[in-house]
Amino acid sequence: MPELYLLLMKMSLADETPSALAARHAIAGLSYQHLGQHKTAAMHQTKSLRALQTVIGRLAAGDLEATQALRAMAASMLLNIFETLNFDRSPLHWTIFFCGCKKILNLFHVPHTTYEGDPALILDWIFYHDTLYKFSERHWYPRHPRLVQLAKQEKIISKAKLSPMRHIILPITGCSLHLLVLLSQIVDAVHDRTDPRHLSPSHLATIHSLEQQLSALTQLPSNRISAALNADDNKHAHEPAAGLPPEESAETRQAELYRLAAHIYLLRVARAAPPTDPTVLALVDKALDLLRRSSPGCSRPWPLFVVALEARTDAQRRVVSDALRDGLARRPLGNLQIVRRMVHAAWVQIDLHAESGTGEDVMGVYNTVVSGLRVPPSFT
Structure with a gap:
């Protein structure tokens, strides 16, 4: 994910504002954690959290530019990741930071909008985590209130519903946005075995529809963006270029593994095959x-x-x-x-x-x- 790494470094070194400092100390905390220097890592985590609290205070007062909000979301994500990797030591819960990130995002996101550049990169990063946290919540007992709340929230995607860019394999996620959308829907289709909805006619119809969508899903490598956007047939301007099968590569193999895993999970867990x-x-x-x-x-x-x-x-x-x-x-x-x-x-x-x-x-x-x-x- 070199693009994301470069963006995070650029954000953290941009200036001395609280949002940049929050990102900078969060990166330092992750770095020291990787080196096994846990006390120093915790110190930077605390400094990042204090800076982030200052940013959130300004946000509540309505005094926050979009650039500052983007940095605040990045810092929240970094603190969230710090907790997921430090879960054996820290008394904190990663959902604290992810819920905070989603609150900032909900204030600035415009529905049905296609984002590009730095905002798209951050939104895709958040959407990836949001989808897989939903999976974790589905199988976690007892249900954590924050996780239940997160799972129910609408997922925010950087690309409009009919954008062909949803079929591009992203380095951040390892698969396409469309696959993640389907995965979120598959998790919704998993019911407890005692739930009267389980294997009801409507449930089986949902599973069948998701199977068909997974079978027809095309995920295009990132170097084929222009091919997806310039499909010859204007009738299919909003569909992937189906006549151009992606070449075998580490990128496409990983995306295909995601698709196969989603199909396996749908059949084995949702349908109880x-x-x-x-x-x-x-x-x-x-x-x-x-x-x-x-x-x-x-x-x-x-x-x-x-x-x-x-x-x-x-x-x-x-x-x-x-x-x-x-x-x-x-x-x-x-x-x-x-x-x-x-x-x-x-x-x-x-x-x-x-x-x-x-x-x-x-x-x-x-x-x-x-x-x-x-x-x-x-x-x-």
């Missing part, structure tokens, strides 16, 4: 094949987690373990460490079900391993 379902087996085989062929590997926690919970044989689990190892080598400060812990716990649960012959509802496995941590995990 068994692991032996032929469609599920075919999707899992494709996902594992992608992981085998991906080099240096996938470093995105969410699709790895979903695919890992479908690995039953030793050979399949070796593929997942290798992908987790390679991902951790690339992102040692990310959330893959937590995901690896949850994957191993899930495999134990799945094996116990298999040995006892009691059968397995994978939603129960999701609920158990996600709720097994001190705070709701982040899959970003």
